[in-house]
Amino acid sequence: xxxxxxxxxxxxIPVLIGVSIIVFLIMRVFSPDPAPIVLGQxxxxxxxxxxxxxxxxxxxxxxxxxxxxxxxxTGDLGISYxxxxxxxxxxxxxxxxxxxxxxVAIMLASFFGILIGVISAxxxxxxxxxxxxxIALIGVSMPIFWLGILLxxxxxxxxxxxxxxxxxxxxLQPLDITGFYLIDSLVTNNMDGFKDAFRHLVLPASALAxxxxxxxxxxxxxxxxxxxxxxxxxxxxxxxxxEGRVIIRHALRNGLIPIVTVIGLxxxxxxxxxxxxxxxxxxxxxxxxxxxxxxxSDFPVVQGVVLLIASIFVLVNLIVDVxxxxxxxxxxxxxxxx
Amino acid sequence: MLLEVKNLRTEFKLKRGTVRAVDDVSFTIDKGExxxxxxxxxxxxxxxxxxxMGLIQKPGGVAGGEILFKSxxxxxxxxKELQQIRGNKISMIFQEPMTSLNPxxxxxxxxxxxxxxxxxxxxxxxLARTVEMLDTVGIPSPAERANDYPHQMSGGMxxxxxxxxxxxxxxxxxxxxxPTTALxxxxxxxxxxxxxxxxxxxxxxxxxxxxxxxxxxxxxxRVIVMYCGKIVEEADVKxxxxxxxxxxxxxxxxxxxxxxxxxxxxxxxxxxMVPNPLHMPPGCSFSxxxxxxxxxxxxxxxxxxxxxxxxxxxxxxxxxxxxxxSAK
Numbered sequence: 001x002x003x004x005x006x007x008x009x010x011x012x013i014p015v016l017i018g019v020s021i022i023v024f025l026i027m028r029v030f031s032p033d034p035a036p037i038v039l040g041q042x043x044x045x046x047x048x049x050x051x052x053x054x055x056x057x058x059x060x061x062x063x064x065x066x067x068x069x070x071x072x073x074t075g076d077l078g079i080s081y082x083x084x085x086x087x088x089x090x091x092x093x094x095x096x097x098x099x100x101x102x103x104v105a106i107m108l109a110s111f112f113g114i115l116i117g118v119i120s121a122x123x124x125x126x127x128x129x130x131x132x133x134x135i136a137l138i139g140v141s142m143p144i145f146w147l148g149i150l151l152x153x154x155x156x157x158x159x160x161x162x163x164x165x166x167x168x169x170x171x172l173q174p175l176d177i178t179g180f181y182l183i184d185s186l187v188t189n190n191m192d193g194f195k196d197a198f199r200h201l202v203l204p205a206s207a208l209a210x211x212x213x214x215x216x217x218x219x220x221x222x223x224x225x226x227x228x229x230x231x232x233x234x235x236x237x238x239x240x241x242x243e244g245r246v247i248i249r250h251a252l253r254n255g256l257i258p259i260v261t262v263i264g265l266x267x268x269x270x271x272x273x274x275x276x277x278x279x280x281x282x283x284x285x286x287x288x289x290x291x292x293x294x295x296x297s298d299f300p301v302v303q304g305v306v307l308l309i310a311s312i313f314v315l316v317n318l319i320v321d322v323x324x325x326x327x328x329x330x331x332x333x334x335x336x337x338x
Numbered sequence: 339m340l341l342e343v344k345n346l347r348t349e350f351k352l353k354r355g356t357v358r359a360v361d362d363v364s365f366t367i368d369k370g371e372x373x374x375x376x377x378x379x380x381x382x383x384x385x386x387x388x389x390x391m392g393l394i395q396k397p398g399g400v401a402g403g404e405i406l407f408k409s410x411x412x413x414x415x416x417x418k419e420l421q422q423i424r425g426n427k428i429s430m431i432f433q434e435p436m437t438s439l440n441p442x443x444x445x446x447x448x449x450x451x452x453x454x455x456x457x458x459x460x461x462x463x464x465l466a467r468t469v470e471m472l473d474t475v476g477i478p479s480p481a482e483r484a485n486d487y488p489h490q491m492s493g494g495m496x497x498x499x500x501x502x503x504x505x506x507x508x509x510x511x512x513x514x515x516x517p518t519t520a521l522x523x524x525x526x527x528x529x530x531x532x533x534x535x536x537x538x539x540x541x542x543x544x545x546x547x548x549x550x551x552x553x554x555x556x557x558x559x560r561v562i563v564m565y566c567g568k569i570v571e572e573a574d575v576k577x578x579x580x581x582x583x584x585x586x587x588x589x590x591x592x593x594x595x596x597x598x599x600x601x602x603x604x605x606x607x608x609x610x611m612v613p614n615p616l617h618m619p620p621g622c623s624f625s626x627x628x629x630x631x632x633x634x635x636x637x638x639x640x641x642x643x644x645x646x647x648x649x650x651x652x653x654x655x656x657x658x659x660x661x662x663x664s665a666k
Contacts, residue, residue, distance in 0.1 A: 231437040237393055238432075239452045239503070240424035243417070250440055328442055329487040 001325065004333035008318045012311060019310040020072070020303065024065050027299050034297035038081050055081070068303065077307075078300030080293075087304040091286065095308075096179025097167055098285035101277070102270035104205040109212035110263050114252075116213070117220020117259075121228060122247055132217060139214025148207040148280035155203060165282035168197045204281040208274050212266040219262045223255035230254070256327050264320035268313040339406075340510055340543050341367040341390075346403035348382075348389045357615040359385040359398070361567040367511065367543045372533075374546040374558035374575070376590070380612050382567035383547045387513045390545070391430055392420040407511070426456040429504035433516035435496035439488040445472075446484035449503045456507045471502040474539070475532060494525035501532060508540050515547045530557050551594055555579055563587050566613065566623040569642055572649040583650040585628045622653075630654060 035048040035057070043051075052058050056067060071078060077087035120132040156164035163169075167181055172193040174184035182201075185193035227233065228251050236250040237243075278288040286305060293301040324331045348360035360382045367373050375383045388394050390405055392412060405412040407428065412420065424430075429452075432438040440448055449468040453459070459467070465484075472480035475498040488496055497517060504512055514533060518526035530553060537544055546558055554561055554575065561578045563571040563586065571584040582588045592606035610627040613619055619626050625635040634653055642651040 231432060231434050232440040234393065235432060235438045235500070235503075236440065238391055238424055238430045239455060240421040240426055241451060241455050242421060254440065254442055330441060330489050 001322070001333055005318065005322060008321070012314050015314055016307060016310060017069075020069060020307055021065065023303050023306045024068065025061075027297070027302055028061060028064075031294070031297040031299070034081055034299065037296055068300075072304075072307065077304035080301050081298050082296065087300045090289075090301060091304055091308060092179070094284060094286045094289050097283060098274075098278075098287060099271060100167075100180045100182060101201065101204055101208060101274070101283060101285060102267065104201050105208040105270055105274075106212060106263065106267045108205055108209040109216055109266065112209070113213040113216025114220050114259065116217040118224055118247065118252060120217070120221040121224030124225065129221075133221070136214040136217045139210045139217075142210065143276075144207055144211060144274070145276040145280050147210055148204070148277055151203045151207055152280070162202050163196075163200050164203065167200050167284060168193065172196045204277050204283050207280070208270065208277045212263075212270065215262055215266060216259065220255070220259050223258045224251055227251045227255040253327075257324060260320055260323055260327065264316050268316040271312050271316065272309040339366055340369045340371075340408065341545075342404075342406040343386075343390070344404040344406065346386065346389060346405065347401045348385050348394060348398060349401040350398040352397060352616075355616045358401075359567050359615070360389060362403075363564075363567070363569055364403075365562055365569070365572065367545060369510070370537060370541050370543055372537065372544040372546055372557055372559045373562065374548060374554040374560070375562045375564055376548060376551060376554055377564035378549060378612055380566075380615070381564040383549075383564050384515055385567075386564070387430070387515050387545060387547050390513060391424055391428060392417065393424075422456070425452050425504075425509075426507045427509055428511045428513065429507065429509040430513040430515065431497070431500045431504045431517050433519050435493050435500055435520060438500055439496055441488055443487075444484070445486050445488065445491075445499055449484075449499070449506055452503050453506050467506065468502075471506050472499070475499075475502040475505070475536075476528075477502070493521055494528065497521060497525075497529050498532065501529070501536070505536055505540065505542075509542055511543045511545065512536070513545045513547070516549070517546075518553055519548070519550065526553070533557065551579075551590060563590070566615070566618065568623065568651065569649070570624065570651045572642075573647070577648055581648075583648065583655060584624075584652050585630050585654070586624050589629075622651075 033052075034055075035051045036043060039047055039051055049058075056064055059067070068078065075088065077091075079086055080090055083090065116132040116135065120129040123129050152164045155162045168174075172185075172190065174181055174188050174190045174193045174197075177184045177187060181197035182194060185191070185197055224247075228247075230251075232254075233246060233251055236246045272287070274285070275287040275291050277283065278285040290302060290305045293305070322333075325333055343366070344364050346360055346363045347358060350357045350359055363382070363386060365373065375386060377383045385394065385398075389400050390407075390412065392400075392415070394400065400413050403413065407423070412423070415423075439445075446465060446468050449471065450461070450464045453464045453467055454461070457464070469480045469484055472484055477483050477495060477498055483491070483495075488499070491499065501517075512533075517533070518529050521529060533544060533546075534557065536542070544557075546553070548554060558575050560574050561572065562569050563578075563584065565586050571578065571582070571587045573581075573583075578587065579591065582591055586608070589606065589608040593608065595605055608627055609629075613623060613626065619636065621634070621636040621638050622628070622631075622640055625631045628635065632653060640651050640653045640656070642649050643655065645655070
């Protein structure tokens with residue numbers, strides 16, 4: 001198993017090289033020249049030339065890539081054209097917010113998605129099934145930004161229950177230890193901060209979870225419908241165990257693999273930053289920031305973020321694959337046992 | 339009398355109409371007896387067994403009749419009450435040993451689940467009992483194999499595991515639904531032998547569902563032949579094989595290949611197909627395939643009549659003289 005994990009991590013290298021080349025080329029081919037954006041519309045031709053020279057943009061493109069990738073290998077992703085801060089710092093200032101939001105959202109989505117999916121499958125064609133699948137249909141088809149705005153209008157506007165934007169009340173902000181406010185406020189015993197951070201999370205996480213929940217619910221339903229037809233389910237019933245146990249311990253346990261797969265894919269894409277949700281809720285995450293940087297042609301930042309997101313996506317999928325072996329004893333990643 | 343089934347009817351309500359998969363079936367099983375139910379696919383034999391267990395899934399269900407198990411009517415029990423009987427007093431083994439065990443659970447956990455559902459004993463005792471049961475059904479080094487997953491075992495081994503699981507609470511009645519169909523001939527004999535031994539050991543009754551007349555001849559005490567959800571003939575095994583009465587039973591017996599038959603004749607076949615359950619022939623359901631069909635057969639369904647313990651549902655024997663079944 002360790003050998004397998006090691007092999008998979010090695011395979012990350014070609015993926016990252018490929019991703020970095022593609023992003024590098026796309027940015028340089030399709031993005032407008034950053035110099036006038038950075039220096040302003042009225043910058044002189046000389047100033048632009050000086051700036052381009054200083055940032056290496058006049059070198060041949062393969063040389064530019066070579067400089068970039070050798071820097072990246074030593075952990076230096078360059079410096080943002082605008083803030084003049086190292087890209088790594090820029091990313092790590094925002095990434096915890098995105099991870100926190102994504103993890104809470106995926107937990108919500110998994111819990112409710114699996115719940116709806118199981119009920120729909122067990123009560124197939126009943127009113128519960130129809131209601132569940134109707135919710136799922138809304139989930140996949142409703143634009144997140146619109147759902148977000150509705151949630152804000154209702155829960156913060158009309159009811160005044162929850163805050164509409166930001167991560168936390170600045171007065172309650174905990175010491176920066178991990179960057180996850182829920183954890184930081186807990187370890188510093190800042191209970192008010194924890195509560196406030198949690199209240200800020202509810203709306204964006206719910207809006208973000210809706211789509212993933214719908215996908216998970218549909219996958220759970222179809223996986224459960226298939227598993228419930230299997231012979232071993234009849235065996236389990238013949239043992240005289242309760243129907244609830246048959247459904248959870250036997251059917252759901254066996255139907256988990258496709259469900260875990262979609263949860264992994266969803267988590268991967270949520271970690272890539274939810275641009276619309278972050279924008280609607282003014283969430284200081286990586287998604288909205290990256291889009292802003294793309295529009296401003298901030299090459300180093302965009303390249304850095306895409307590399308990071310690609311690595312995370314691959315790693316999440318690796319974790320899912322490793323998890324398969326625990327879910328199904330028939331899956332083995334070493335050669336010895338087949 | 340251990341089990342008495344009276345006028346059992348099981349129906350499936352489909353969009354295109356209602357299928358009566360088991361139609362007015364009555365039979366009894368004594369303590370320690372092996373009763374075989376024989377029939378083609380679709381004859382209702384498996385549905386009969388699942389009805390006894392209360393395991394018919396929607397849109398199906400028992401629509402009438404009584405299932406008296408130790409004088410208690412199982413059709414009147416709630417699912418909760420049935421759960422206390424299933425796997426405990428009545429247990430079942432299935433046709434497909436390859437798929438009937440949960441692939442992601444260890445063997446021991448599956449058997450222990452059955453034991454701990456019905457017996458108030460500790461986990462340790464349940465494990466000891468599991469290993470003992472695996473030993474009883476002839477699994478070598480049972481303590482180690484108990485940790486295996488189903489995919490690490492052969493089909494024959496898995497059927498032994500199924501048997502161990504079904505017997506783990508010492509049932510009074512074991513329903514074996516085609517227990518040997520998916521297995522090699524040599525393994526078939528072993529599993530039948532195992533059922534035989536277990537019957538002796540636990541003094542339980544066995545309801546053997548099969549389409550294999552060879553298995554019936556070897557194992558059963560008494561045989562019921564089913565066709566299209568109805569019992570067409572019932573007799574003890576010797577009588578049935580030596581003096582089959584119903585044309586369907588006769589056809590079934592003639593279609594067994596005889597290894598010592600050296601003639602070039604083709605193997606006998608019952609002509610036609612099992613009728614569509616939604617479009618049964620108006621009279622006897624076997625009438626359109628019967629070699630000896632009479633006009634009356636296409637109009638009315640004959641009753642099951644009993645002469646000297648031999649029951650048959652056919653007009654050929656309608657005017658049978660007392661004490662003797664003879665064809666007209």
